[in-house]
Amino acid sequence: MTKILIVGEFSNGKLKGSAAELLAAARAIDPAAEIHGALLGAGSGAAAQGFAAYGVATVHALDGSLPSYSSDGFAAALAPALAGYDYVLLQQSFFGRDLGARLAAATGAAWLSDVTAVEAGPVFVKPLYAGKVISRMRFSAAGLKIVTVRPKVFMPASADASASVSVNSLAESQGYKSKVTSVEAKAEGQIDLKEADIIISGGRGVGGPEGFAPLRDFAGAVGAALGASRAAVDSGWIGHSHQVGQTGKTVNPKLYIACGISGAIQHLAGMQTSGVIVAINNNENAPLMKIADYALVGDLFQIVPELQKQILALRAQG
Ligand SMILES: Cc1cc2nc3c(=O)[nH]c(=O)nc-3n(C[C@H](O)[C@H](O)[C@H](O)COP(=O)(O)OP(=O)(O)OC[C@H]3O[C@@H](n4cnc5c(N)ncnc54)[C@H](O)[C@@H]3O)c2cc1C
Incomplete structure (x- = not known):
């Protein structure tokens, strides 16, 4: 059975809606896939419960002391948990692009970014040359494949399931070289371009x-x-x-x-x-x-x- 890990993002203690788009992409790859979740950063253990609404029952969480994004710290913690998965899906966000590429480098996985559709096969659709060319790609080998998915191209999976979420705590790497020390909040009321209708x-x-x-x-x-x-x-x-x-x-x-x-x-x-x-x-x-x-x-x-x-x-x- 195909095993897919979707790496969500969260803010203010809540799983972001982008996880529902990743879930839809995972089902497009294989409707019968076993799908697990992952969340990284302090507070992720509690936010992981947000996966319950999508029927995702197993979630890897790094609920350590890293308060915010740590490129190498997150990758070092998640990489050992990827054994046995066929795909890891992340959003084509700053977070997903950076973390996905690091995970691919750390595990020797195949890497495909900015996917806008998944067709039967699975065949992955990816625009090239600033959208002038639409490519269709297929992975040629088995093993772990890491894919980032463009936001808002998949109709989000509905959040009407219920599952009791079992959280697998990831061990925090002590050897990380970088971490975000502060995050500047946007002016109140400003809507994120990526989330905007x-x-x-x-x-x-x-x-x-x-x-x-x-x-x-x-x-x-x-x-x-x-x-x-x-x-x-x-x-x-x-x-x-x-x-x-x-x-x-x-x-x-x-x-x-x-x-x-x-x-x-x-x-x-x-x-x-x-x-x-x-x-x-x-x-x-x-x-x-x-x-x-x-x-x-x-x-x-x-x-x-x-x-x-x-x-x-x-x-x-x-
Ligand atoms: C490697 C590279 C990467 C780039 N990345 C980006 C990118 O990410 N995003 C991006 O946007 N560009 C990018 N560019 C720049 C891009 O090529 C254009 O130069 C840029 O998009 C032009 O911006 P503009 O349409 O605002 O300006 P202009 O091309 O100057 O257009 C201004 C328009 O406003 C109209 N206009 C003027 N006054 C009025 C008025 N009063 N009422 C109504 N209409 C009016 C004019 O008719 C004109 O059509 C990139 C370029 C390169 C080389």
Whole structure:
């Protein structure tokens, strides 16, 4: 029987919803697979109970003194527990990319990142060259395979099961070389780009840091995250954590509204799988206008407030 380990992430003592997407990916690999969980970091023992809702009954937890992420510390603790598994699945997040690669190096496992679908076989679908090419890959040998899965591409498995979770405590490695000593909380109310259902992004077309004000207002009013193109980030108008694209974040919201963004291939690489794309641009020939579901031609500073007004009016009608 195929044995799959899904490595979850948690915050504020709760298992993050991304575990449900990994579970869906695991079932796509083999619907009959035996699936176990893993959680790493102080507090993971309690948060591991969150797996119960998904019917995952065995969870490896590193509930030691490492308060936050330790690249080599986490890998050293988890690697010995991987014997007997066919696959380890992690999210294609900063955490998953770093830890997954380290686990692969430590165990000599096969490694595949940024998977966006799993087809019968299993065959793994992975975009290449900033999304210009879609590759289909198959592992050619048996043994451990480590895979990272792009967020929001799998419909999350439902959380309606119940299992009593048995936690296998991992031993903390004493020889780790690095650990995170502090984590800066985001401004309250700021929605994570990766988790957002709606993203409103601004590009060079906003004209300056003050040009993000109407977008921030719009995002706050409709519960959206604020994104940006690299041109806006490189100009110092907004922080890098907002950047969408090849060298920023890959996002997959239900609705992506791009304001004053031309649609360079490196930007498209990070957002083209969004559910519905709205582009606002005063140049109807901008590349993003061609791939958008709705292309609004005009000045973003006129269109954005009007769009906000219309959406809020519609919401008020229920
Ligand atoms: C290796 C590499 C990696 C990169 N990684 C990324 C990445 O991760 N993310 C990313 O975004 N880019 C990335 N880039 C940069 C990318 O190539 C583009 O330069 C960048 O995306 C352009 O940003 P932009 O669309 O905001 O600016 P521009 O291309 O200058 O577009 C601005 C748009 O705003 C419109 N506009 C202007 N004023 C208004 C107005 N008042 N109302 C409405 N529309 C208006 C203009 O018509 C234009 O279409 C990368 C480049 C390289 C080489």
